[in-house]
Amino acid sequence: MLLVIDHHNGVPAxxxxxxxxxxxxxxxxxxxxxxxxxxxxxxAELSLNPMTISKAYGLLxxxxxLERRRGxxxxxxxxxxxxxxxxxxxxxxxxxASAAVLARQLGISRExxxxxxxxxxxxxx
Amino acid sequence: MKSADTAPAPLVAERLTKTYSDKNALxxxxxxxxxxxxxxxxxxxxxGKTTLLQLAAGILLPTSGSCRTLGQRSDLLDxxxxxxxxxxxxxxxxxxxxxxxxxxxxTASFYPTWDRDLQRRLVGILEVPLGQKIxxxxxxxxxxxxxxxxxxxxxxxxxxxxxxxxxxxIARARMLDVLLERLRxxxxxxxxxxxxxxxxxxxVDWVVALDAGRxxxxxxxxxxxxxFAEWTVTSTNGGLPAAFAEPFVLRHQGDARQALLRVRTAxxxxxxxxxxxxxxxxxxxxxxxxxxxxxxIAQRRDAQ
Numbered sequence: 040m041l042l043v044i045d046h047h048n049g050v051p052a053x054x055x056x057x058x059x060x061x062x063x064x065x066x067x068x069x070x071x072x073x074x075x076x077x078x079x080x081x082x083a084e085l086s087l088n089p090m091t092i093s094k095a096y097g098l099l100x101x102x103x104x105l106e107r108r109r110g111x112x113x114x115x116x117x118x119x120x121x122x123x124x125x126x127x128x129x130x131x132x133x134x135x136a137s138a139a140v141l142a143r144q145l146g147i148s149r150e151x152x153x154x155x156x157x158x159x160x161x162x163x164x
Numbered sequence: 165m166k167s168a169d170t171a172p173a174p175l176v177a178e179r180l181t182k183t184y185s186d187k188n189a190l191x192x193x194x195x196x197x198x199x200x201x202x203x204x205x206x207x208x209x210x211x212g213k214t215t216l217l218q219l220a221a222g223i224l225l226p227t228s229g230s231c232r233t234l235g236q237r238s239d240l241l242d243x244x245x246x247x248x249x250x251x252x253x254x255x256x257x258x259x260x261x262x263x264x265x266x267x268x269x270x271t272a273s274f275y276p277t278w279d280r281d282l283q284r285r286l287v288g289i290l291e292v293p294l295g296q297k298i299x300x301x302x303x304x305x306x307x308x309x310x311x312x313x314x315x316x317x318x319x320x321x322x323x324x325x326x327x328x329x330x331x332x333x334i335a336r337a338r339m340l341d342v343l344l345e346r347l348r349x350x351x352x353x354x355x356x357x358x359x360x361x362x363x364x365x366x367x368v369d370w371v372v373a374l375d376a377g378r379x380x381x382x383x384x385x386x387x388x389x390x391x392f393a394e395w396t397v398t399s400t401n402g403g404l405p406a407a408f409a410e411p412f413v414l415r416h417q418g419d420a421r422q423a424l425l426r427v428r429t430a431x432x433x434x435x436x437x438x439x440x441x442x443x444x445x446x447x448x449x450x451x452x453x454x455x456x457x458x459x460x461i462a463q464r465r466d467a468q
Contacts, residue, residue, distance in 0.1 A: 046366045049450030051386040088369050140447045144398045
């Protein structure tokens with residue numbers, strides 16, 4: 040599991056861990072059943088306070104993204120088909136929300152913005 | 165890991181005041197440092213950080229009020245508490261004619277819990293020149309010796325006063341890893357004062373800010389990161405006011421079309437409501453500790 044924490048962007052480290060794990064699950068990098076690295080090892084690997092890691096893991100477990108297996112091990116929970124779709128759409132929605140604000144600030148019309156997104160999609164394929 | 169909510173606070177100040185001649189270095193502060201956290205003690209020069217740490221360690225005596233360290237009045241700290249307390253002063257006082265190795269042996273002899281393996285490892289990690297006399301060490305190497313003298317007995321409460329001010333970036337990064345390792349292995353409480361906010365940001369999970377001898381902030385770092393933000397506010401009708409009345413707006417600069425606001429709010433709907441009320445578009449970004457710092461020490465100065 041490759042996580043990169045930016046200590047200087049003002050986003051709490053536990054939040055960055057949660058977002059990156061969710062994104063990797065949505066992208067299929069972490070398939071259902073994947074075991075999470077222990078709090079201790081991840082804390083050493085990322086040079087982060089162990090409390091930060093347990094907070095991120097705890098919240099991901101509460102949200103049903105991770106589950107505890109055989110008492111201790113934290114693994115990626117298998118998602119139902121509908122959940123899988125929304126777990127993919129959610130990160131994109133967040134990105135587009137800030138793009139939408141920027142479009143309005145720049146006075147770009149709805150049609151122009153949609154056209155631009157379509158073009159960007161085709162050119163990145 | 166022990167639960168932070170149930171463990172007793174290892175450092176509690178009540179109406180704690182320290183006066184030097186006619187100046188209040190600490191002005192009646194009330195503070196409770198939560199167990200098992202890494203607390204960043206922030207403030208400008210002369211804010212009272214060093215005074216607080218020295219009062220906590222029993223090196224200074226309070227003018228009035230009280231400070232309890234590891235459950236004991238800090239002016240009455242005795243062997244059982246002192247052996248569980250580690251202090252790394254900004255500029256250590258050493259026995260100058262000893263070599264670093266001799267000094268470590270000398271200090272170790274006072275502590276039954278001194279961890280020789282830990283000492284050996286830290287000497288390697290921080291690259292401490294063991295054979296040199298303390299008097300001949302560079303400022304940075306003196307600081308490293310001070311760190312070893314403060315942590316090798318594996319204290320339950322570790323007080324660090326600008327412990328990295330003279331270290332180079334590589335040594336600072338290693339020092340932070342050493343502290344994190346102590347947390348994982350011993351679950352200790354760390355109070356660290358530092359001006360190098362970029363470093364503090366990587367390790368603290370709690371922030372105490374002091375200004376002019378008063379506590380201006382005492383909160384989990386996550387919470388501060390989530391509540392402070394910069395809003396870029398763009399008017400949709402060209403008419404931004406010169407000031408906003410909302411109490412969560414702490415700083416404001418800009419003109420009638422666009423403004424930059426520094427805000428503090430725990431309300432996730434605040435931006436949406438603000439946007440609707442003022443006919444504006446808002447893009448928001450969180451603040452890092454450098455940007456938060458002036459706001460942390462300026463607020464609530466009179467309320468405390």
